[in-house]
Amino acid sequence: MPEPVPLRGLRFGILGALEVFRDGEPCAPTAPLQRALLTLLLLHANEPLPVSRIVDGLWDNRPPRSAVAALQMYVSAVRRILTPNWAGSGPGRQHPILLTRPFGYVIRVGNDQLDVHRFRSLAAEGRRQLSEGRCAEGGELFRRALAVWRGPALFDVGRSDAIGRHAVRLETERLALLQERIGVDLCQGRSLELVGELEELCARYPLRESFHQQRMLALYLSGSRAEALGAYQSARRTMVDEAGIEPGPGLRALQRAILTGSAAPSLHCSAIRCATCLARSDAHRPQTGRGGEMTGCRASHGHPADLGRATGGQGDGVGPAKVNRQSRARR
Structure with a gap:
């Protein structure tokens, strides 16, 4: 200390x-x-x-x-x-x-004297809230952490190799937390309002597959299945043209899930879910608090990030039409 x-x-x-x-x-x-x-x-x-x-x-x-x-x-x-x-x-x-x-x-600085300490402290508390099933509170802490940033890290300091490496690491931390925040928002049923933000992120970071996954899911849950599949084709063209590679297993699995309505494999689609929802092995049993009340994303939004249920996979037979009606009702 x-x-x-x-x-x-x-x-x-x-x-x-x-x-x-x-x-x-x-x-x-x-x-x-x-x-x-x-x-x-x-x-x-x-x-x-x-x-x-x-x-x-x-x-x-x-x-x-x-x-x-x-x-x-x-x-x-x-x-x-x-x-x-x-x-x-x-x-x-x-x-x-x-x-x-x-x-x-x-x-020598205290935790409240340096902005990167505040950022990491808020992020850690947000992840703790998520681990305890309080997704809304965790998402709000993620927003507060991201709001600490004022622009690219150290953009006005002469970039030696050492400072440049640290700036890249800090930006990686920011993007990872941004991805987590979007995952929480998807689980909270905010798919429609995320579409524009994710389009900008995909344009800015065209080779970051997790943002493409989240964009596809946001479009699908907003009732735009064709656009979600089109987003996959756009991502694939970008990766082939700019890096000479095909999309990774996460994007391919999500495309198949949207096409067929089968459950999305959590191993490859972890980027599109918040940590609490991903950790639940039973996709059909709500998490409850001490008094029996539901907690976490599924408590108020029916856990929309469970693509297996949303696309009519194994479970209660909820299909795209019902998901779309629920999305419109929330709007």
Whole structure:
């Protein structure tokens, strides 16, 4: 656990442009290498970062001979920016935020001071809610987590290889949570309102098959079976033209399920369901709370993500026409 942070007025943001606020006023460094240094430290917040890794990260493994001396100057400059009234180093006088450690440095921040910590904390709580069957609450926490983002991570910081790799990893985390949020929305019966968003996502990330799966299911559950099948053909053309590959098993299984009305294999269609609904092995027995009340997606929406039931597979014989009537009734 990080030590208590005495300067609560500092706030940092890396999920978008690099941001630093001191008592509500922006104070981010402007010099490129100072910005890159602060970024590297924030990416490893509360974790001592060796001088060798910082140097490699700032100069892409091609440091000048004066790199260590230059780094010490950048550290001093960033410290002055973060705490203008700091009296300077001396015996027993560590900087309250950017500390010197054996062989390196560490920036000390609380969970509420760095936006990526807030994002991950909200995402984790959302997944916990889903695991307990509270899908609506989990979906709302996912929305709050995604709202922390202000744009592409670190888009205004000079991209060394190290910072670039971290930016890609952060974007991967965001897309994974976005996929989970859409899965919850599908299970909550919001298929029609998702169609436009998923069309944009498929255009922006044409080789990400999970978004194509979710788009197909959203169209199908909105009563547009032909368009859902057309979305598969469009996805297939894109993958063949841009990557020279056929769609993966998930897309093919979903296409067959829409064509034949058979149950979609959960192994390959996990991307289109929320975690709670996917975990239920009995697709026909509602989950109940302690008092016998239904919980989770199926409680209020009949579990529309169960494509086996929605397409008239094994079970109660609910077919596309009934699903379409239910979708129109919800609208």
